[in-house]
Amino acid sequence: MKKMNNSLKEISETILNSRQVLIASHINPDGDNLGSSLALYLTLKKLSKNANVLWVDSIPSDYLFLPEIENIKRKEDLNIEDNYTLITLDSANLDRLGINKELAVNASKLINIDHHISNTKYGDLYYVDSESSSTGEIIFELIKELNVDLDSEISNCLYTAISSDTGSFMYSNTTSKTHKIVSKLYENGLNTDEININLYQSNSYKKTILQSKVLMELELYHENKLAVGIVDGDILKSTDTSMEDTEGIVEKIRDIKGIEVAVLIKENYENFKISTRSKRYVNVSKLCEKFNGGGHIRAAGCTLDKENTLEQIKTNFIKEIGKDI
Amino acid sequence: MKKMNNSLKEISETILNSRQVLIASHINPDGDNLGSSLALYLTLKKLSKNANVLWVDSIPSDYLFLPEIENIKRKEDLNIEDNYTLITLDSANLDRLGINKELAVNASKLINIDHHISNTKYGDLYYVDSESSSTGEIIFELIKELNVDLDSEISNCLYTAISSDTGSFMYSNTTSKTHKIVSKLYENGLNTDEININLYQSNSYKKTILQSKVLMELELYHENKLAVGIVDGDILKSTDTSMEDTEGIVEKIRDIKGIEVAVLIKENYENFKISTRSKRYVNVSKLCEKFNGGGHIRAAGCTLDKENTLEQIKTNFIKEIGKDI
Numbered sequence: 189m190k191k192m193n194n195s196l197k198e199i200s201e202t203i204l205n206s207r208q209v210l211i212a213s214h215i216n217p218d219g220d221n222l223g224s225s226l227a228l229y230l231t232l233k234k235l236s237k238n239a240n241v242l243w244v245d246s247i248p249s250d251y252l253f254l255p256e257i258e259n260i261k262r263k264e265d266l267n268i269e270d271n272y273t274l275i276t277l278d279s280a281n282l283d284r285l286g287i288n289k290e291l292a293v294n295a296s297k298l299i300n301i302d303h304h305i306s307n308t309k310y311g312d313l314y315y316v317d318s319e320s321s322s323t324g325e326i327i328f329e330l331i332k333e334l335n336v337d338l339d340s341e342i343s344n345c346l347y348t349a350i351s352s353d354t355g356s357f358m359y360s361n362t363t364s365k366t367h368k369i370v371s372k373l374y375e376n377g378l379n380t381d382e383i384n385i386n387l388y389q390s391n392s393y394k395k396t397i398l399q400s401k402v403l404m405e406l407e408l409y410h411e412n413k414l415a416v417g418i419v420d421g422d423i424l425k426s427t428d429t430s431m432e433d434t435e436g437i438v439e440k441i442r443d444i445k446g447i448e449v450a451v452l453i454k455e456n457y458e459n460f461k462i463s464t465r466s467k468r469y470v471n472v473s474k475l476c477e478k479f480n481g482g483g484h485i486r487a488a489g490c491t492l493d494k495e496n497t498l499e500q501i502k503t504n505f506i507k508e509i510g511k512d513i
Numbered sequence: 514m515k516k517m518n519n520s521l522k523e524i525s526e527t528i529l530n531s532r533q534v535l536i537a538s539h540i541n542p543d544g545d546n547l548g549s550s551l552a553l554y555l556t557l558k559k560l561s562k563n564a565n566v567l568w569v570d571s572i573p574s575d576y577l578f579l580p581e582i583e584n585i586k587r588k589e590d591l592n593i594e595d596n597y598t599l600i601t602l603d604s605a606n607l608d609r610l611g612i613n614k615e616l617a618v619n620a621s622k623l624i625n626i627d628h629h630i631s632n633t634k635y636g637d638l639y640y641v642d643s644e645s646s647s648t649g650e651i652i653f654e655l656i657k658e659l660n661v662d663l664d665s666e667i668s669n670c671l672y673t674a675i676s677s678d679t680g681s682f683m684y685s686n687t688t689s690k691t692h693k694i695v696s697k698l699y700e701n702g703l704n705t706d707e708i709n710i711n712l713y714q715s716n717s718y719k720k721t722i723l724q725s726k727v728l729m730e731l732e733l734y735h736e737n738k739l740a741v742g743i744v745d746g747d748i749l750k751s752t753d754t755s756m757e758d759t760e761g762i763v764e765k766i767r768d769i770k771g772i773e774v775a776v777l778i779k780e781n782y783e784n785f786k787i788s789t790r791s792k793r794y795v796n797v798s799k800l801c802e803k804f805n806g807g808g809h810i811r812a813a814g815c816t817l818d819k820e821n822t823l824e825q826i827k828t829n830f831i832k833e834i835g836k837d838i
Contacts, residue, residue, distance in 0.1 A: 356683055357682050368696040384683045389770075396765075400724075403724075443714040444718050446718065447718075
């Protein structure tokens, strides 16, 4: 395995020399993944390349506004030649490619572009930069290397990628370079109005009610520095929502003034899924490791089986968090 | 009255030639106002100028993290000389200065720096740029003109100003220049962690409960494109909150998917205050003008007296909005 990134120049040349280019998005596609994939697709179209983005998993409705999203195609619907280059974006390992993994393994050239520190550096060529806030930032540089002018559609895709991976520039992965790139996107036709509505003003009414209900029933511990929210079948039923609609709730709990640790316990039929967030100093990754989970220091989770009761889980978490808070 | 902005060079020279400089913040000080004032104060301190920021109104607790905020002083506590230069920041007219208006009128030199399109262009010198997202952007340029190097504290103040007036770069006043400036702040020691916690993760628990309750009791009209929330004495009492805690709720209503117009009706003893927001196409400024109010096309308000009942107000608004939605 190579130790060093290939240059974006080498990657660019490989792409330009390819007869067919397939861009693989990852399972549970997100804004960075979809925005980066479509930005690269639009760029290759401007170069009249035979290029496509591969469908891998259902696309969240929040991203359906993206240009060319309807042209993300299932592999069965494509005329795939014997020799093709496959580019994975934002995918730390090949399993992230889901149903397209085999296509990656069989590619004449496999190119891996990502910003995850956990990337396994697979591929014939790779460019992994964990200093980048998002894969979108890297694609911005690659487009420069491909010598294609940005336009409004490409800029909108790259902004979607960068904004969604930085929480609209609030997360600590945001850098001077992030803002410099976005500044350039504005100079090339970026229009953020519809993007920001779709990314940040699109919680469904039912989801809003669910969030509100969970927030109203929070339990507070440790001088109100720990808040525990609970989602069970009853609350989902009463709000006509599903577990997917719990996305974003644990962050809303953390965002309350004075809260250092937010815990959301989601009770499923077969297990409890627990999400944790911290604001300033508690290492929730370490906390979740005690329960065979893990993650990042400010965002982590774990899964516990039903041998535990909800009360036991709460008691254990409250006790463990008490050591750090 | 002059027709044209003075240059920042002229303003900078006037400041450098002043023996004493007073910086006036405005009533209901906000992030742009406080961040800009303190950035300029820190800059003038680096130049060893006799400078102060004048206290005008209580400072929201969210901004107490700003450097030097404790050095914002009441005029009574300052040794004000016969000749002084007073700089107003972010204040469209002299009434915004509250208790410090007279000091402005009596200043040897009055300098007016602002980004509001409604600025009356008062002052011996003024610089009003409505293309700037925030007064913070203008102060960034002024500091360059004053030839002072940015440092971490100044950068943090300017970021607070810019981020709060652009809603973390989401509002449509954000430009290429906005991002270019923030990129430079990062290069000069900006650390956003504590700022973003204070600006965006500091709703009190009680306020969170109030918000949740209002959201859970929304009334929906016009195929769920209009949502009406109501805050009265009962809901405030039951959540132990005050009218100030309603800040931000109408935006949360607008942020629900499918909602085009959000209306929040706040019942006081003496009147009803109504806040409105729209997402894409309804002109709520025009709407509120029909009720003797006004504002911007996507954010407006009005006040109605108690000759109207809550039901009448709702009926009238629903009817008027029905024409545009």
